[in-house]
Amino acid sequence: MTAPPHETRPRNTGRALPDTQQGMRRRNLARVLHSVSAEGPLSRAGVAARIGLTRAAVSTLVDELIRAGLLEELGPERPARVGRPGSALTVSDRGPAGIGAEIGVDHLAVCAVDLRGAVRARAVRHGGNRGRAPGPVLEDLTALIHRVVAEAERAELWPAGLAVAVPGLVAGDGRTVVRAPNLDWLDTDLGGLLPADWPLTVDNEANFGALAELWLVDGTPRDFLHVSAEIGIGAAIVVDGDLLRGARGFAGELGHVPVRPDGPACACGGRGCLERYAGEEAVSRAAGVEPRGDTVRLLQERAEGGDEGVRAALRDAGTALGIALTGAVNLLDPETVVLGGALAGLSPWLLPSLEAELTGRTTGPACPVTVSGLGSEGPLLGAAHSVVRAVLDDPASVAGRS
Amino acid sequence: MTAPPHETRPRNTGRALPDTQQGMRRRNLARVLHSVSAEGPLSRAGVAARIGLTRAAVSTLVDELIRAGLLEELGPERPARVGRPGSALTVSDRGPAGIGAEIGVDHLAVCAVDLRGAVRARAVRHGGNRGRAPGPVLEDLTALIHRVVAEAERAELWPAGLAVAVPGLVAGDGRTVVRAPNLDWLDTDLGGLLPADWPLTVDNEANFGALAELWLVDGTPRDFLHVSAEIGIGAAIVVDGDLLRGARGFAGELGHVPVRPDGPACACGGRGCLERYAGEEAVSRAAGVEPRGDTVRLLQERAEGGDEGVRAALRDAGTALGIALTGAVNLLDPETVVLGGALAGLSPWLLPSLEAELTGRTTGPACPVTVSGLGSEGPLLGAAHSVVRAVLDDPASVAGRS
Structure with a gap:
């Protein structure tokens, strides 16, 4: 094997949003969504109290998140203390979903995770991939992805992105498998071999496994x-x-x-x-x-x-x-x-x-x-949740894409 | 040897300044000082152009830094282009100094570094410290420190802090040597054994050596x-x-x-x-x-x-x-x-x-x-420069202490 020729810069896990008024709005959308995700159901007033914005500002942001299908209202409730009855907000289980995929040496797996973190669809194909060319393996994976996406769509979910865990080193472009010795793949750009319908991220399976551990356990x-x-x-x-x-x-x-x-x-x-x-x-x-x-x-x-x-x-x-x-x-x-x-x-x-x-x-x-x-489920779950986290961190990035 | 009982949390190398008007002023003082340190001599207008503040705001900050002995004026100059003649600013070589010290197994060393990064005083004591109790070693080190400080003071410098490099593991308090096997020290709080006149930081010699490499090479x-x-x-x-x-x-x-x-x-x-x-x-x-x-x-x-x-x-x-x-x-x-x-x-x-x-x-x-x-000078220089960097990062922390 020879040295991979790639220019490989590491990626950031989080995105820094620009420091402008538009950037401020995007950050505030994320704060509202995170707040409901972590502590919901919450009323608008409850969100405002938690993130330190006015109730009016929060209402505008909430309306935008509802229109984008990221939040939904559970209907009127009696607030615990004073004020008009508010409507409790919860993160939608019908909006964007993270599609996670895993290319294993002995299997392929795909799942869809909604914004609440629930696995809503899943497909597995057992069978050895060692020594198989990338093309046929990714054809099989694409078939699983379409099956999972179809099932997710029947539940009114839509894919916000696709993240793929691989047993190998991945270049800084987040698409190219530099070396996967147990698959026998070298310098393989998965980008051209997978459906181009959604933003794609490829990462090492241990990285996704660790993130799953961090986020879910x-x-x-x-x-x-x-x-x-x-x-x-x-x-x-x-x-x-x-x-x-x-x-x-x-x-x-x-x-x-x-x-x-x-x-x-x-x-x-x-x-x-x-x-x-x-x-x-x-x-x-x-x-x-x-x-x-x-x-x-x-x-x-x-x-x-x-x-x-x-x-x-x-x-x-x-x-x-x-x-x-x-x-x-x-x-x-x-x-x-x-x-x-x-x-x-x-x-x-x-x-x-x-x-x-x-x-x-x-x-x-x-x-x-x-x-x-999480055991051997870690990498697959980490991949899917990485897409969900990206939506929670910058909801504006998917608003209007449903 | 038994387990060290310490609660040891890692330290931050940088300090986050509070997000208030007072915090803003401190950050702006640091921006002015960094700007002159990195690109000086500069006029007030030159600083203002580089950091994006008004000339008036910069002048107020500059005056405060001059009063604190951190900046000095080189006298009037003709600006390259237009406007009134400005006075070029430079970082003072008579203000605060970083005192670095190293406890080696075979030697002790101390130096003083000014805000411009120049070593202005230095003292070394050769002789083995292996198996010597901390008390006598730190008495010797204190004598060297006083000698270096006296020499620095003759050059109108004053110590802004003392940083000590040790060949061992240091607790998160930045004072206690948890284990220095080649000195045979265990759980030794250096704080009580060194002059209390200045803020003290103790760290591992490899850490200070790496910082010196990062900052100076x-x-x-x-x-x-x-x-x-x-x-x-x-x-x-x-x-x-x-x-x-x-x-x-x-x-x-x-x-x-x-x-x-x-x-x-x-x-x-x-x-x-x-x-x-x-x-x-x-x-x-x-x-x-x-x-x-x-x-x-x-x-x-x-x-x-x-x-x-x-x-x-x-x-x-x-x-x-x-x-x-x-x-x-x-x-x-x-x-x-x-x-x-x-x-x-x-x-x-x-x-x-x-x-x-x-x-x-x-x-x-x-x-x-x-x-x-830098070779074997790295840890000593890294220690002294860590104090200098702390001053450049938050000049308000030493203003008024001269």
């Missing part, structure tokens, strides 16, 4: 290391509630941290990388399991059934993970490490040896390791 | 990994121009990244940590050099003189650094790695094997490694 700290695995092993670094993307957007390559520097050669060019000990292929080989179909589920079933070979392979993988994470924790000092993706389901057999390394290699309390409640 | 990127060494090996992670401090403020512990997981035991509780291969003690032992006095200079002299044993020891240290940095680069994707501190002087013998690891373990272009131009 109560108690997730704002500084954590999210370890994710499908076939490869990736990580996402969250610092003060934001992804650390790195200079080229390639941060989080935990799978290629050297664990045993003289170990076996890795496709990345290195030797003894974590993936050579804890990646799905390495674990399958060590366990004597043929890696095909849903290998993770197979490993999980055998480990649950007491297969000592599988359990020993997972113990060794946990040890390798613990060594690599000791280095990562020393560098990053996260509040927690979260095991997500396929690792979540395998955690009962990985965690003891993983934690033994972390504890044994640390003076004082080791960094706590938790298991993601 | 042209062409330093905004995303880099600064590797620093005195006796131990530390690192500072700079992301988008800010230090990544970690959840407890302990990020950057590169010295305890496992390089060979079954290697020799380390004081940190781990095995085969980088410091066991590339720390000064390990290198001295491998080179057959007695580690005492200025060991780094001794190693440098012997390597320059062609001592094959020393050169081989430094090559092996470079290999270990390369393995640990491969992991760090995979995780962080920095734009460059900068070798600072003692490593800068030893870089001719470290770099070839270090870069061979980084290149050999990477597909595509390896992350470039550069050598700090």
Whole structure:
């Protein structure tokens, strides 16, 4: 493999709105929508009290959000204290939806999430994608997307954007897969291969998994290391509630941290990388399991059934993970490490040896390791919710597009 | 060693000024001072044009900065184009100064830097501090501080604050050394042991070294990994121009990244940590050099003189650094790695094997490694400049204190 030629600048997760009167209006629309989203149902007066604008100003903004299909009125209510009866506002479950998609090595998945955060449509296609050309894979994905969008439209939702999680490095343009070794894709612009009807964002699956953890799981700290695995092993670094993307957007390559520097050669060019000990292929080989179909589920079933070979392979993988994470924790000092993706389901057999390394290699309390409640759903949910968050952060961007 | 009991929250490097009329005035004072600092000498009209305020508003702010001793007038000049002759403004070299101090394992150093960034006084005390109690070390440091302050005062400078670089982990209070293994200090509050006349900040030497690189060396990127060494090996992670401090403020512990997981035991509780291969003690032992006095200079002299044993020891240290940095680069994707501190002087013998690891373990272009131009002066300069930057960022904080 040769070096990717891309100019790759990291993206911002949030958008800064311009500092003009128009920018002020857009920010205020976002404040109203966020307020109802976080604390609704709320009356106009309730919103005004929370965001410190006049009731008249809030009413104008609310009317605009209702016209855009982002808010709806639940009908008149009696306010708890004084004043005229107000009408309670809630975020609409019929307006814009985020379409999330995941290109996995063993499956494709698509879902639609409404502004309230509910999954309203979902489609999955099982089957290996390793070594398949991008064209046919994205044709299959497009068919799933159309199926999910059709189902969402029957529920009066319309797609505000499409976000795609991939098991690889993504260029700063948010469209191009620079390298997805387990798919065998290099420099693939997904933009031309997916429906152009909606704004598109492509990102690494570990990044979307980490964002899902941050946004959807109560108690997730704002500084954590999210370890994710499908076939490869990736990580996402969250610092003060934001992804650390790195200079080229390639941060989080935990799978290629050297664990045993003289170990076996890795496709990345290195030797003894974590993936050579804890990646799905390495674990399958060590366990004597043929890696095909849903290998993770197979490993999980055998480990649950007491297969000592599988359990020993997972113990060794946990040890390798613990060594690599000791280095990562020393560098990053996260509040927690979260095991997500396929690792979540395998955690009962990985965690003891993983934690033994972390504890044994640390003076004082080791960094706590938790298991993601979202598991392998994280990347797909993170993708869909990233679109929903973009709408909540700048409702004016979709007003008039319904 | 047991766990430090501290509540340790990371600090912000910048201060957000309050969003009031008073806050606005303070921000505008900072804008005027920054403008003259970056582009002066400038006339009042020149400042007004650059920051977009009226000439009258700028004049009021300038007068306040002159009264506070932060700006001075160079006397009348003919403006290049039209209007009355203006008086060129420059940042004062007689106002506030930043006092930087460094507690090294083998030395103590203090300097005073004026608002123009010039070092105006400096004092060093050579001699080992390993195993000395904090009290006597800080008495020695206080004597140096008084000497430097006296010299600065003779030049009409006055200390705006004191910043101290230490070879260890510092609590979020910015005063307490949680653990400095090479000094053998644990949970030492420096606040009570240093002159209380000026605002005090204590930080890790790698952090101050990285800030010096960022502030003082042209062409330093905004995303880099600064590797620093005195006796131990530390690192500072700079992301988008800010230090990544970690959840407890302990990020950057590169010295305890496992390089060979079954290697020799380390004081940190781990095995085969980088410091066991590339720390000064390990290198001295491998080179057959007695580690005492200025060991780094001794190693440098012997390597320059062609001592094959020393050169081989430094090559092996470079290999270990390369393995640990491969992991760090995979995780962080920095734009460059900068070798600072003692490593800068030893870089001719470290770099070839270090870069061979980084290149050999990477597909595509390896992350470039550069050598700090500040070398072992970085932490001391970074400390002093951190005080100067605080004054430039909020001149009102020192106005009236001269």
